[in-house]
Each structure stands twice: as C-alpha cells, then as structure tokens.
Amino acid sequence: MPKMIISLDGVVLKEVQLTKDRTSLGRRPYNDIVIDNMAVSGEHAVLQMSGNEGYIEDLNSTNGTYVNGKTVKKQQLHHDDIVEIGKYKIQYVDEANAGASAVSGAIRVMSGAAAGREMALVKAVTTLGKPGVAVATITKGPRGFVIAHVDGASQPMLNGVAVGIEAVALRDGDRIELAGAQMQFVVH
Numbered sequence: 001m002p003k004m005i006i007s008l009d010g011v012v013l014k015e016v017q018l019t020k021d022r023t024s025l026g027r028r029p030y031n032d033i034v035i036d037n038m039a040v041s042g043e044h045a046v047l048q049m050s051g052n053e054g055y056i057e058d059l060n061s062t063n064g065t066y067v068n069g070k071t072v073k074k075q076q077l078h079h080d081d082i083v084e085i086g087k088y089k090i091q092y093v094d095e096a097n098a099g100a101s102a103v104s105g106a107i108r109v110m111s112g113a114a115a116g117r118e119m120a121l122v123k124a125v126t127t128l129g130k131p132g133v134a135v136a137t138i139t140k141g142p143r144g145f146v147i148a149h150v151d152g153a154s155q156p157m158l159n160g161v162a163v164g165i166e167a168v169a170l171r172d173g174d175r176i177e178l179a180g181a182q183m184q185f186v187v188h
Contacts, residue, residue: 001018003018004047005084006033007088008089012020012118013088014152018054018100021050022047023047023049025044026059027106045061056083082122089092106118106185110181121138128178134153135154144187145185146161146167147185154179157177157178
C-alpha cells in the first residue's frame with residue numbers, strides 16, 4: 001500500500017498510509033493530511049488513487065505544488081517522487097510498484113539534543129556535519145548508500161574506522177560518528 005512520508009528540514013514528521021481513493025492535503029483541520037503552515041493553502045492539493053496509480057493535483061493553491069522540483073497542476077506519482085508544498089517535502093513511497101533499486105534509508109541520531117530523531121535520506125546527496133570541523137556526504141545510488149568525507153580536519157568514523165574521500169558503502173545498523181555526534185544508518 002502506498003504511503004506519504006512528510007518531512008521538514010530533513011526531519012520526518014509523520015507517515016500516512018494511503019488507504020483512501022482521495023487524500024486531501026492542506027492547512028485546514030478537516031484535511032486528511034494537515035500541514036499547519038502559512039505557506040500552505042487551506043485546501044492545497046489532493047492525492048487520488050486510481051487502481052495502483054497515484055496522482056497529485058494542485059487545487060489552485062497560492063504557492064503551488066511541486067513534484068521533484070517542477071510545478072505541477074496534475075501529475076502521476078512514482079515511487080520515491082518528492083512532492084513539495086511550502087517548505088515541506090512529502091515522499092511518495094510505493095514499494096509494490098518500485099524497481100529493485102528502491103532502497104530507502106535514514107540516519108537515526110543517537111546522542112545530543114536531537115537524540116531519537118530520524119532523518120530520511122530522500123535526496124540524492126545528503127550533507128552531514130559542521131563546516132570547518134567535519135563534513136560528510138551520504139549519496140544514494142542504485143545499489144544503496146555510500147558515505148564519504150568532504151571537508152574538515154576530523155574524518156567521520158564508520159563503525160570505529162575513519163572514512164576518507166573514497167566512498168564507503170553503508171549497511172543497515174552501521175554506526176557513524178561525525179563532529180562529536182553519534183548516528184546510526186538504518187534501512188527501511
């Protein structure tokens with residue numbers, strides 16, 4: 001069953017299973033998916049399921065609806081498409097109709113103020129760390145995710161081993177230490 005993963009600034013806020021033929025998105029409280037933000041119209045968009053295909057339709061919203069960075073009026077959604085409404089990113093997940101490369105991952109923060117938070121790796125390249133201290137990138141490829149050191153004096157540690165500029169494959173449960181923060185890579 002397809003689902004929508006709603007995130008803001010890389011932090012997953014909620015997941016919604018698409019059980020109905022019509023799922024409304026907007027700021028007003030009667031929507032199926034409520035996004036309480038002034039950049040979001042009261043009745044912003046609707047997701048319609050037709051058989052096993054999902055379509056997003058903009059309901060003449062003020063700020064528009066985007067799919068993978070392009071403004072749309074009505075658009076069929078495919079597995080891993082990113083719908084943008086205001087600053088919110090909504091990942092369309094349809095594993096039943098996805099190819100073999102449909103690995104989705106996340107970084108779970110293990111220490112510090114954000115401990116327990118999970119950041120979905122929805123972009124092709126996700127940058128982590130503190131500029132000037134330690135910066136690493138996690139890149140999503142056809143076979144999964146890789147991590148590489150890109151900037152800073154201290155290298156990221158993967159399961160206790162320093163990571164250089166050569167990308168290293170990530171596996172479910174891998175522990176990452178970067179700029180004093182403890183994280184874990186998880187596959188969904």
